[in-house]
Amino acid sequence: MIYINYSFRIKLVYPFAPHLLTQSFLILHTTLLAFTFDGTAYSTGVNDATLTSHGVVYAAGSVRALRVAGIAGNSSGSSSTYAALAKKVDGSATVANAPAVAGYSVKTALTDGINGLDLGTGITNLPTAAIMTFSIFNITPSKIADNEPDIIITQIAQPVAGNDFFSFIDASGSVVGTSISQDMTLLARFGTYDLDLFNLTPNTPWNTATVYSAAIPSTNREIRLVGFRLSDFGITSLNVGQIKALKITPSGNSDYAFIAYNANAINIPPNISQNDAATNTTIRNGGVANLAVIGSSSSGEALNYS
Incomplete structure (x- = not known):
């Protein structure tokens, strides 16, 4: 069971119940409020008050989307990698209005919404070359053996055979514990939703590709x-101190919100990366140079500027 919030309403979604999500996603953005594991x-942690007011019994948690700082590889211009937008x-509820969402990038689609947990936007068919690595400062040892999931993966399009790989790695890039391989076709669906699929800028680094056309x-x-627990990865009190990052290798059929x-x-840890789409490195005489960055706070913190 998952609980989602859309237009200030809550909807309970049960596994194997087709089309329960269809109406909700016709609204706009849809945020994950809670889930059963x-x-x-x-x-x-997005809106616990809403859950309480609807009589939901839950354990309070804090879930956040991993902030995508960089994605390896380039768009080919001929692939089926699309921006999937509710x-x-x-x-528009009738046409795919590409100019209205031209600023949507791969990074935006994977991190928008409250705490980044918008189920109504994502990317389909990320190629195997689009490897993502997320730095980890540390892991709380007391959380290793509990039953609460520590990594949550979404699948928002049509899964086909092929496994994504998820690994915790050390400073040298070696796997700590064991890698997890997930065939998305084996997962039960929670429902369906209506959406438009958009092409991304062809022959462009994934870091700068944005919505290009319908x-x-x-x-x-x-x-x-x-969801996966730390223990599912073979993480123990003996090896947890070796972890420096989480590495995700898409299958080529990965459809993430x-x-x-x-x-x-x-x-x-906090992260600052260059915003390639808003930075210009070649200017003419009298022109203006721009350097834009993307800042992400550490877990549970807010960014401060000075």
Whole structure:
């Protein structure tokens, strides 16, 4: 069971119940409020008051999307890697309005919404070369053996055979514990939603590719989620201190709305990366040079500027 919030309403979504999500995603952005894992409901910390007011019994949690600082590789211009946006994100319920969402990048689609937990936007069919690595400052040892999921993976389109790989790695890039391989076709769907698929800028680094044109308007896709505990990765009190990052290798069929982590267990350091799309490195006489950065706070903290 998952709990989602859309337009100030809450909807309970049960596994194997087709089309329960369809109406909700016709609104706009949809935020994950809570989910059930091994029989226990955990909140994400987005809006616990809403859960309480609707009589939901839950364990309070803190879940955040991993902030994408860099993605390896380039768009080919001929792939089926699309920006997947819920039907009215572009302002229209009838057409795919590409100009209205031209600023959507891969990074934006994977990290937008409160705490980055928007289920209504994402990226489909990330190629195997689009490897993502997320730095980890440390992990709370007492969280290793508990039953709360520490990594949450979303699947928001049509899964096909092929496994994504998730690994904690050390400073040299070697796997700590064991890698987890997940075949998304084996997951039960929670429901479906209506969306538009948009092409991304062709022959461009994934870090700068944005919505380019409409690809497949007014279509319908399925929603799946899966959670993993630190212990599922073979993490113990003996090797937890070796972890420096989480590495994700897509299968080529990966359709993510976000990749999230338990902020009560995993401490992600602050991150600053160059915003390639808004930075110009070649200017003419009398021109203006621009350097833009993307700043991400550490787990549970806010950014301060001076």
